[in-house]
Amino acid sequence: MISSARLYALLSGLLLVSPLAAQQAAPPDTSRWACGFCVWPLGWRGNFDIGPGWVSDEALKFADYRGLDEAGGWLSMNGEARYLDEAGRFLDLWWTEPALDARRIALRGGQQGAHTVQLGWTEIPHYTGQGARSPFLGVGSGELSLPAGWQSADTTAGLGSLDSALRPVALELQRRNLDLGVRARTASPWRWRVDAQRSERKGTRVLGAGQITFNTSHLPAPVDHRTDRVDLGVDYQGERGHFNAGLGGSWFDNGQQSLAWDNPFTPIAGAEHLRAALEPANRAWTLRMGGAWRARPELRLSGQAGIGEARQDETFLPYSSNPEFEEQPLPRPSLTGKIEALSLNAAGQLDWRPARGFDLTARWRFEDRDNRTPVTEWFPVITDVYQREATLNRPYSFQREQLGLQGRYRAGAGWRLGAGLGRKSIERSLQSVHRSSEDTVWVEMGMGQWAMLDLRLRLEAADRDASPYQPLVDPGLPGNPLMRKFNLAERERSQAVLDADWSLAQGWSLNASARCSDEDYRRSPLGLQSSSTRGLNFGINQSREQGLAWLAWVGYEQIEALIAGQENFMLDWRALSEDEFITWGLGATLPLGSHWQARLDGFEARSQGKIDTAGDPFPALDTRLRNLALRLDYDSGRPWAWQLVLEHERYDSQDWQQGGLAPDSIAAVLTMGVDSPDYSVSVVRVMGSYRFR
Amino acid sequence: MTYFAWLACLLPVAATYASEFSSQGADACVICHGAGMPQAAVAIFATAHGSRQDAEAPFAQQQCEQCHGPAAEHLAAVSRGETALPPVNFGAHANTPAAVQDATCLGCHEDHGRGGWMGSAHEAAEVPCAACHQVHAERDRVFDALAQQETCNTCHARRRDDSLKPSSHPLRFGSMSCSSCHDPHNGQHESLLLEASVNDTCFTCHAEKRGPFLWEHAPAAEDCSLCHQVHGSNHPPLLTRRAPLLCQQCHAAADHPGLAYSDADLDDPQANRFVLARGCLNCHSQVHGSNHPSGATLHR
Numbered sequence: 001m002i003s004s005a006r007l008y009a010l011l012s013g014l015l016l017v018s019p020l021a022a023q024q025a026a027p028p029d030t031s032r033w034a035c036g037f038c039v040w041p042l043g044w045r046g047n048f049d050i051g052p053g054w055v056s057d058e059a060l061k062f063a064d065y066r067g068l069d070e071a072g073g074w075l076s077m078n079g080e081a082r083y084l085d086e087a088g089r090f091l092d093l094w095w096t097e098p099a100l101d102a103r104r105i106a107l108r109g110g111q112q113g114a115h116t117v118q119l120g121w122t123e124i125p126h127y128t129g130q131g132a133r134s135p136f137l138g139v140g141s142g143e144l145s146l147p148a149g150w151q152s153a154d155t156t157a158g159l160g161s162l163d164s165a166l167r168p169v170a171l172e173l174q175r176r177n178l179d180l181g182v183r184a185r186t187a188s189p190w191r192w193r194v195d196a197q198r199s200e201r202k203g204t205r206v207l208g209a210g211q212i213t214f215n216t217s218h219l220p221a222p223v224d225h226r227t228d229r230v231d232l233g234v235d236y237q238g239e240r241g242h243f244n245a246g247l248g249g250s251w252f253d254n255g256q257q258s259l260a261w262d263n264p265f266t267p268i269a270g271a272e273h274l275r276a277a278l279e280p281a282n283r284a285w286t287l288r289m290g291g292a293w294r295a296r297p298e299l300r301l302s303g304q305a306g307i308g309e310a311r312q313d314e315t316f317l318p319y320s321s322n323p324e325f326e327e328q329p330l331p332r333p334s335l336t337g338k339i340e341a342l343s344l345n346a347a348g349q350l351d352w353r354p355a356r357g358f359d360l361t362a363r364w365r366f367e368d369r370d371n372r373t374p375v376t377e378w379f380p381v382i383t384d385v386y387q388r389e390a391t392l393n394r395p396y397s398f399q400r401e402q403l404g405l406q407g408r409y410r411a412g413a414g415w416r417l418g419a420g421l422g423r424k425s426i427e428r429s430l431q432s433v434h435r436s437s438e439d440t441v442w443v444e445m446g447m448g449q450w451a452m453l454d455l456r457l458r459l460e461a462a463d464r465d466a467s468p469y470q471p472l473v474d475p476g477l478p479g480n481p482l483m484r485k486f487n488l489a490e491r492e493r494s495q496a497v498l499d500a501d502w503s504l505a506q507g508w509s510l511n512a513s514a515r516c517s518d519e520d521y522r523r524s525p526l527g528l529q530s531s532s533t534r535g536l537n538f539g540i541n542q543s544r545e546q547g548l549a550w551l552a553w554v555g556y557e558q559i560e561a562l563i564a565g566q567e568n569f570m571l572d573w574r575a576l577s578e579d580e581f582i583t584w585g586l587g588a589t590l591p592l593g594s595h596w597q598a599r600l601d602g603f604e605a606r607s608q609g610k611i612d613t614a615g616d617p618f619p620a621l622d623t624r625l626r627n628l629a630l631r632l633d634y635d636s637g638r639p640w641a642w643q644l645v646l647e648h649e650r651y652d653s654q655d656w657q658q659g660g661l662a663p664d665s666i667a668a669v670l671t672m673g674v675d676s677p678d679y680s681v682s683v684v685r686v687m688g689s690y691r692f693r
Numbered sequence: 694m695t696y697f698a699w700l701a702c703l704l705p706v707a708a709t710y711a712s713e714f715s716s717q718g719a720d721a722c723v724i725c726h727g728a729g730m731p732q733a734a735v736a737i738f739a740t741a742h743g744s745r746q747d748a749e750a751p752f753a754q755q756q757c758e759q760c761h762g763p764a765a766e767h768l769a770a771v772s773r774g775e776t777a778l779p780p781v782n783f784g785a786h787a788n789t790p791a792a793v794q795d796a797t798c799l800g801c802h803e804d805h806g807r808g809g810w811m812g813s814a815h816e817a818a819e820v821p822c823a824a825c826h827q828v829h830a831e832r833d834r835v836f837d838a839l840a841q842q843e844t845c846n847t848c849h850a851r852r853r854d855d856s857l858k859p860s861s862h863p864l865r866f867g868s869m870s871c872s873s874c875h876d877p878h879n880g881q882h883e884s885l886l887l888e889a890s891v892n893d894t895c896f897t898c899h900a901e902k903r904g905p906f907l908w909e910h911a912p913a914a915e916d917c918s919l920c921h922q923v924h925g926s927n928h929p930p931l932l933t934r935r936a937p938l939l940c941q942q943c944h945a946a947a948d949h950p951g952l953a954y955s956d957a958d959l960d961d962p963q964a965n966r967f968v969l970a971r972g973c974l975n976c977h978s979q980v981h982g983s984n985h986p987s988g989a990t991l992h993r
Contacts, residue, residue, distance in 0.1 A: 033718030038735070227901075284903060395905065555853070
């Protein structure tokens with residue numbers, strides 16, 4: 001006789017596993033779901049932020065990407081406006097600092113569930129050197145000339161008219177992007193999309209060019225780039241899979257084909273006027289298709305394939321602007337008039353979940369860069385001084401293939417185990433190594449949901465083999481047969497990563513990460529011998545709905561590389577390059593009563609670079625960036641709120657290589673005398689924010 | 694009745710509630726999750742998810758329960774003063790498994806761009822959609838360039854540090870964001886890149902480097918990251934090392950390419966031309982390739 005207790009227990013167990021308990025809920029009758037308490041924000045809403053700002057000093061490094069390149073005041077404006085109506089038509093508009101060169105404006109509108117149109121305008125200023133000066137006239141054009149009465153010499157010390165001829169040059173680039181996007185959903189499950197972008201980049205950059213190793217000049221080269229991109233796509237989403245196809249095109253044009261300049265030094269071989277080619281116009285298109293199919297609930301296939309082409313057909317410059325060589329015929333007027341580089345990309349993936357908590361993924365990738373540029377015999381005139389013997393151009397091609405298999409198991413109590421194998425192989429043409437392949441194995445262990453602590457440890461090892469190294473023979477300076485280019489060389493690599501995330505009560509969270517990786521090229525007699533990276537990150541923060549919220553973080557990274565060389569095939573040497581970075585930051589937000597809130601943010605980023613060759617190290621490359629910002633918000637209720645922002649940023653740097661050089665500091669190099677950036681800048685903004693709804 | 698009798702009577706009731714929808718839909722939810730409440734969720738009405746005109750949007754179907762699952766038990770427990778979560782709740786630390794959360798989102802969003810989610814690094818690391826996305830905010834933070842970086846940096850803190858290095862992409866002030874180069878949903882491309890290769894990704898903004906050139910520089914044609922540290926570097930412009938050492942990793946020809954340069958050369962007029970200013974790039978400035986007939990040595 002079964003006791004009543006056991007009987008009830010049995011009934012309980014049966015009910016738990018019964019179809020009744022496991023049955024999914026029947027779809028509800030939503031016609032009675034009036035959503036009467038739901039409030040859609042119909043009409044217009046948003047905020048306009050406007051107010052004066054003031055910058056204490058002019059510093060181009062400070063203004064880089066930010067746009068505050070002048071001391072003094074500006075009208076700061078930010079905001080967004082949003083519209084929604086009962087028919088589901090919407091319009092969103094937002095803007096950032098329209099008065100600055102780093103302005104951004106975006107517009108997005110359409111009909112919910114039907115179509116969306118997006119329009120965006122972005123400007124990005126980039127300043128690459130403060131204090132730049134040059135004696136050249138015609139900056140901004142493709143022809144640079146020297147002022148009348150210019151005195152040439154063999155070295156910069158002898159350029160007698162240099163000081164009087166120097167004029168400031170603005171080394172800055174301005175990128176402007178106009179983006180357009182359209183999304184449309186016709187009869188579901190089809191979706192269509194069109195994306196287009198025009199990107200223009202204009203300004204002046206530095207181009208170094210000279211004659212042999214005797215002398216060279218840093219030239220203010222014009223940048224007048226335009227890139228147009230169009231991407232058309234269609235997506236189909238079915239119950240068990242989806243499919244997508246896309247066609248993309250990209251057209252790059254350069255407003256300047258070349259840069260010509262008067263030789264400021266004593267001409268060698270009579271080359272008084274020199275000319276370099278700038279980036280040629282090119283175009284490319286890509287056709288892509290992809291999709292995924294769920295064959296069974298536990299089995300899924302996905303893949304993507306693309307073919308494309310890149311072409312370049314710019315008319316060639318002559319071999320040389322030196323009159324001694326101007327009669328030399330070219331083998332063709334342009335790069336055959338039609339150059340194709342065919343690329344084929346494909347990827348496939350199998351995801352199999354054969355058992356609960358266990359999944360396998362197999363992945364394959366293939367890429368083929370088939371450069372069909374014909375190989376032709378050329379007779380280049382090296383730096384307008386001498387003509388080299390016949391030289392063949394090398395249109396590099398390669399095929400890359402990647403195979404990977406990984407398995408993951410989610411055991412109980414939050415444990416996760418994973419392991420994987422992979423092989424990457426690449427076949428190259430016209431290079432010293434025809435084929436290399438790298439085998440990788442990794443294991444991973446994770447633990448989560450134990451006292452809200454999540455830990456992850458990953459260990460990875462890889463070994464790359466390569467076919468026999470066959471040094472290429474080039475005209476000109478003979479190469480060292482012991483050199484092994486690191487991307488072609490045999491290599492052993494290991495990596496370890498440890499991550500920890502700990503979510504505590506009261507809104508506390510901690511996170512920490514440690515990583516190390518080592519690459520060993522021990523089979524390379526010359527070239528990169530080894531490289532290593534060590535990194536640590538630690539962060540802590542507390543966020544609460546009321547009261548003080550704060551965060552703190554610190555990061556450290558060290559990158560080392562050992563390079564082996566040989567002087568004139570005789571004297572061995574080694575050089576160690578080491579970079580260290582330390583960053584740390586604090587942030588705190590504190591409500592002050594019912595209307596006020598204060599926020600303080602500060603960080604410091606320090607870097608140091610050392611290069612030690614043959615025991616005689618270069619000076620250190622030091623940078624130190626510090627920033628402190630205080631923000632006070634006053635909110636008296638709608639519609640106005642106020643904001644005061646005080647920011648101070650300081651940057652100190654010592655760059656022995658690129659900073660603090662006068663145009664004539666180097667005997668054989670006429671530089672532009674760019675300063676090593678140092679600044680201390682304060683910014684104040686008082687903003688009123690008008691909110692409307 | 695004995696304890697077990699009570700248990701046996703309650704179980705069918707509990708089993709029924711666990712899989713039943715509410716009777717009022719969102720109206721029942723808004724009572725606790727309305728505007729001004731500690732767990733307010735009504736900002737969703739300003740988004741596409743809250744649309745009633747879009748037949749595929751949750752609020753045109755089963756409203757809150759379209760994503761969170763049948764809520765009858767949750768409502769019953771709340772009415773008794775108990776704490777009980779809906780069948781599906783979302784977030785990095787939610788008790789609903791990431792795979793279940795993702796299946797909810799991918800039920801509608803497994804289309805272009807999300808097709809490569811399965812087997813991707815984030816999916817394998819069990820990072821659910823809601824770890825990054827905010828469905829209940831008027832504007833999802835990942836669509837703001839700076840807030841997106843903060844989101845990514847929660848796990849990828851080293852990239853925050855990289856953006857503060859002396860040479861970096863324009864991330865710090867929001868001119869670019871992580872999604873300018875990466876698609877975090879698509880594991881079919883290496884390193885979750887937008888395009889199939891590193892170079893194709895770089896060429897979307899730097900098409901002037903695409904070529905093809907008459908004289909190519911092999912590493913530049915193969916992989917930009919052989920010379921560039923794209924997230925941030927101590928060596929402008931985003932180089933892994935300074936020239937001449939950068940170049941001497943691969944070049945050791947006779948004469949100046951193979952010489953050991955040191956501090957002693959800074960004042961030597963015969964040597965400092967190869968070290969100071971831009972090093973090798975003082976002369977060999979066409980390192981990405983040259984289309985000049987005489988550009989075989991990347992001088993022109």
